[in-house]
Amino acid sequence: MLSTSLLVYATGTLAATGVQYIQSxxxxxxxxxxxxxxxxIVNPSDNAxxxxxxxxxSTPWQPLGSRWGLGYADIGGLNRAFWNNPDLTIGDDHMTASYAMxxxxxxxxRWIDGPSKxxxxxxxxxxxxxxxxxISDTGSESLGIYLPFNDHYTSTEDVLEHRAHAHIWASGGSSSWVKLTRMGLRGLHxxxxxxxxxxxxxxxxxxxTVTLSNTRGFFLIHPKVxxxxxxxxxQICWTMFWHDDWQDFFEQSLKRSDQxxxxxxxxxxxxEGDIVNLTVFGRPGDSISFNGVELPLHRDTGLYSTxxxxxxxxxxxxxxxLRQGDRQNNATVVLNTVQDIDQIIANRVKFITMKQQLNASFPDRSKAGAYAVYDNQMEGIASxxxxxDRNTGRERVGMGVLVARWLLNHSDADVEKSLRIYYNYVNNKLQDPSGYVYxxxxxxxxxxxxxxxxxxVMQLHLAMAKLGNEAVTSHGNxxxxxxxxxxSTxxxxxxxxGESHYSIGLPIFESLNFLKAYGYRDTYQRALELFTAHGKQxxxxxxxxxxxxxxxxQSIVAPxxxxxxxxxxxxxxxxxxxxAHGHFDRxxxxxxxxxxxxxxDIAIRHWDGYWFGKDRMWGDTFPHYWSTLTGVAxxxxxxxxxxxxxxxxxxGIxxxxxxxxxxxxxxHCAFIYPTTVDGRKGHYLDPYANDQDWALAHILQCLVSIAKRDESFSNKEPAALSEPSRVAGSRDTSINEIIRLSRSASIERAGRVKEEASQEVINIAAFVPVVPKPAAEAEDSEVEQEGGQQSDHEDPRVEEEDKAEEEGKEDRDHPAYRPSKKRLRGPTINSDAEPIIRQSRYGRKSRATATARASRS
Incomplete structure (x- = not known):
């Protein structure tokens, strides 16, 4: 992604003349x-x-016609009427505006209601x-009301106090809503x-391309008329109110709106084959039905379920x-069902290795052997x-990481052959012998x-180490x-x-556990020193x-x-x-x-469709694969x-x-979620397969991990472990099996980690932990896989092509590409993972806990 221009934040410099107020x-x-x-819209009690x-x-780049409460309606052929010239009456706490078209x-x-605040x-x-x-003849977008929530990224100092995340649910029919959260978390919201x-x-x-990635744009909601x-x-009506958190928002919404x-x-x-449990929170006396069948009310919980x-x-x-007397209102929810997750990942790996790799004879030698962007409409590589953001480096390395992680758990000679070609490509074309990544x-x-x-690239090297750690030759010698x-990387x-960089996918936990598990004591200590300095910063x-x-x-806060x-x-x-607490809350x-x-739970992102997609569409991407960073956290x-x-x-993420x-x-690199973006139809998958494979790599990272090293290693000297082989485990254990069997082990180990931590020597004043011994006694020593984001540093660097590279390196018959005879064994149960069964009622901690943690940060 190119660097984006800094949005202007002006305080009062472009204020409208003669602003009138209704207030309480x-x-x-x-x-x-x-x-x-x-x-x-301001809270008089807010110091900011x-x-x-x-x-x-606050938003001087906003077009005048997209201000709050203005809008348009299609009332005939070639006749989109905008309302913006009213007969206006304004009182102390109420106003009316009538627009004739x-x-x-x-x-x-509009009015402020004192009793209900x-x-x-x-x-x-x-x-x-x-x-x-x-007025809905041409679709839902033929009627729109502008509700431009203040969801923009100006500067950290500004956004934490003066900007809001806008969580919009406008597809729920009668039960639609918007929750705004101040980005710095300070209530009320x-x-x-x-x-x-x-x-x-x-x-x-x-x-x-003027505002680029730093503004989410200006929203319109589409009423059903x-x-x-x-x-x-x-008529369509809504009420706005101040609240503390998600739980308070939902509780107040139930009280304030009877629909x-x-x-x-x-x-x-x-x-496919699962049962989806649905829980409905209503009010006493509500009659709620689904598929024509009235749902029973549980007396103990006061909830409806099906x-x-x-x-x-x-x-x-x-x-x-929802029926209340003669009134009937409909509320919509949207679910998804997928085939077996193992099969999805396997099919994706085969697709990459069979259809998204440029072969050794590709005329552009800088791309030969690479995994590349694929156009699902054209049915071919977008070479x-x-x-x-469409080259054969950068985020596309995620394809190689996914393939390598998959091979840790499965045997496939063709896929491994493809990966070795790709690994050779990375070593020769994306990195030089000094470790510099291009x-x-x-x-x-x-x-x-x-x-x-x-x-x-570190993740790829680490995965290849787990696949045998075989020495390979690049750049000729x-x-x-x-x-x-x-x-070296x-x-x-x-x-x-790098110490000052908010890096996505830095494999700290995975690298340290791997190096410790296989006895790389000096290497482990050096890695810990580097990671510690980074974390301290x-x-x-x-x-x-x-x-x-x-x-x-999100992908600054997540790292x-x-x-x-x-x-x-x-x-x-x-x-x-x-x-970590404050970063995690934000x-x-x-x-x-x-x-x-x-x-x-999908993080707000709204620029990736433009930078990475075929259609170059701005707008909310729900989901976008970097939302899985929140899942990793x-x-x-x-x-x-x-x-x-x-x-x-x-x-769930x-x-x-x-x-x-x-x-x-x-x-598909992104799902463009809004109904339209600048008049272009949305709510579809962009045709490019670009960088989305980090999502699957993160599934393998968080739901499947390599088990603890074989017990037979525990008494060996480090020298005997310098060339690791794949650790023990069932090679074809499915993700679903792993999820089912591992629910409790993850949390049990958290208690062990805390107990062990109390016995370690910690230099708290320096905020640097003393390097623990890399011996085999640590219980939490499984080798877990971790994964990957984006940003340009503007330091120019001239690339130099290594003249020593041998032409024959691209040949698939070269020994470097032959499948390894060392078959490394695959995963067993990931004791870090556990499945989705049930959220807490509102999926959030208590307000007291949230407030206490926010104050600590």
């Missing part, structure tokens, strides 16, 4: 007297006076013509829940009906691409230093083992400034995150949390865990709780703390990303 002790609402649009919506003070009158009423809005649509009017009418989705506008007969009116119901599913993404079989693969929308293949073009690429290459990474910076390719994003959690799990030193805030597998957090709910949620893959093995 609970809300202060700024209104534009010229258009009737809302310019600000945060504006929760985009307006002229051809055939349609839109009346907007809420700000409420109603939009009425009146057909003023003589004939019936269908703003919520919106529908009280009348229904919604059918949301769209995004104002995404472009029936065909209006002459002089008939339809809201909260639904939880377990799991949101099921494997279950459905996951008997057919694909997406499934379920509708729950013509020239952009950095942003572009050697011999293609000049490239900048991009530190994001380096940990991914440089022979080294994968462990040697891992360490690591050393060079830190010499180039991140701990000292705290929440003052530096900007990278995006000013502030901070993961690095510290992996250091804690590797050493047992409690200061690492304490330092990371968790990127994910929502919408009742749709696309959105449940939750996986480590569950094992570090013993909180099982986070392992459950981690698996990983499973959700299976939507990016087809049963035949095709991959």
């Amino acid at each position: 002790q609970d809300f202060r609402i700024g209104v534009d007297p010229d258009t009737g649009a809302v310019l600000s 006076s945060m504006n929760w919506i985009s307006g002229p003070d 051809d055939k349609l009158n839109v009346s907007v009423t 809420s700000f409420q809005e109603c939009y009425s649509f009146l057909n003023t013509g003589d004939d019936a009017l269908d 703003l919520g919106l829940v529908l009280t009348e009418g229904a919604l059918s989705g949301y769209s995004v506008e104002s995404r472009s 029936p065909i209006l007969e002459s002089k008939e009116t339809s 809201f119901i909260h639904i939880e599913a377990s799991p949101w993404t099921a494997v 279950s459905v079989p996951a008997d057919k693969t694909g997406e499934r929308q379920l509708t729950f009906t 013509f691409e020239t952009a950095s 942003d572009w293949p050697i011999g293609s073009k000049t490239a900048s230093l991009r530190l994001y690429d380096w940990p991914w 440089y022979t080294a083992t994968p462990v040697d290459r891992l360490m 690591m050393e060079r990474f830190y010499s180039e400034g 991140i701990a000292n910076i705290g929440q003052n995150y530096p900007s990278f390719e995006v000013n502030y994003e 901070a949390a993961i690095i510290l959690l992996e250091l804690y799990r590797s050493t047992g030193a409690k200061p690492w865990l304490e330092a 990371l968790e805030a990127f994910g929502g709780r919408q009742p749709d597998y696309h959105l449940q 939750m996986h480590h957090y569950a094992n570090a703390t013993g909180d099982k709910t986070y392992q459950t949620r981690a698996e 990983l499973r959700a990303n299976l939507a990016l893959f087809t049963e035949e093995g095709r991959g």
